[in-house]
Amino acid sequence: MLDRFSRDIHYLRVSVTDRCNLRCVYCMPEDGISLLGHDDIMTFEEMEKMIKVAASLGIRRVRITGGEPLVRKNLTSFVAALKAIPGIEDVALTTNGILLPQYAQDLREAGLDRVNISLDTMRSDRFRDITRNGTIEDVWSGIEAALNANFHPVKVNVVVMGSINDDEIADFASLTKRWPVHVRFIELMPIGEGEQSFRGHFVSIEEMISKINQSGQKLYKHDGIKGSGPATYYTLEKAQGTVGFISAISKHFCNSCNRLRLTAEGQLRPCLHGAKEIDLKTPLRLGATEKKLQLLFMQAISSKPDQHFLSDQGWGGQARMMSQIGG
Ligand SMILES: Nc1nc2c(ncn2[C@@H]2O[C@H](COP(=O)(O)OP(=O)(O)OP(=O)(O)O)[C@@H](O)[C@H]2O)c(=O)[nH]1
Ligand SMILES: C[S@@+](CC[C@H](N)C(=O)[O-])C[C@H]1O[C@@H](n2cnc3c(N)ncnc32)[C@H](O)[C@@H]1O
Ligand code: SF4
């Protein structure tokens, strides 16, 4: 369905939980957040109903995110249910990778198309600091499990932070020569915990590219790989994968926005950076008709802003953390 700015909205990001087995410094407070109660979280059956309604309005691609989606039980059956919805062509997952060794094969068999795995450093001590106690070997095993399960493409998301991991940019780019993975560098966004670290640690895509150039590696423009998101892609000589950049702040990509977000609480968010949410869960639980739910989706689509103003206005004291929205 087209929005007010003639953008085709066909991608839904669904956060299935606000829980996480890590505590990344830019995403969650150390003590976690006050978690949603059992009744506040939508059941998978409720989410499936909502996604059916979304599909009837032209949503074709779904990304499962969180919190950490793999900590929610029965995710594999949920994937299978989504793949069976008429009109849904692509179901993808964004994960920190820790539990992938356990679930990758089952997810593939359930029909999951793609996985994006977040990894901000290749050093185990740093990984422990950034994630507040994660074990990097688990993520490496997760990436291997995803490749062995034949997911294609497998992407690695790296949030770049000045004086924390920006000295690893060139090494991460080189990873695409050794492994068939697509490494995407993401600008730190001033959201939730990210807001506190933003000013001191923000690194622009332009600076990241110049670090790769300084390392003697030349980037060639690439047409892009399968995906629904905002990355622009390059490749290094003799690489098996690509290098992508997500310039959420320095050069926003809102004119090609194609998405809506659904939180684990059943709130539709027209924009990642806007405060507006539309409650779908209450009407669904009160027995709303499909027509009524379609109208709520249409309302969300028609209230999408033309762009965000984060670099000028910051997050503006919104109560949401990134882990509650799903990125
Ligand atoms: N500003 C902004 N950032 C976004 C948006 N969508 C995704 N991102 C950020 O991009 C990063 C990577 O997101 P992923 O979950 O891997 O999803 P994706 O890039 O859409 O995935 P592909 O379908 O593989 O292209 C995350 O840090 C997101 O917060 C958006 O609409 N606006
Ligand atoms: C919120 S996480 C949820 C999925 C999963 N737990 C993971 O880490 O991949 C989704 C994405 O958002 C990114 N993210 C979280 N906070 C961010 C911030 N403040 N700025 C930029 N990206 C952020 C993460 O690095 C991750 O790639
Ligand atoms: S980025 Fe992902 S893994 Fe890290 S705390 Fe947030 S939700 Fe958890």
Ligand code: SF4
């Ligand atoms: S910031 Fe809002 S308008 Fe811009 S791409 Fe993201 S969701 Fe779309």
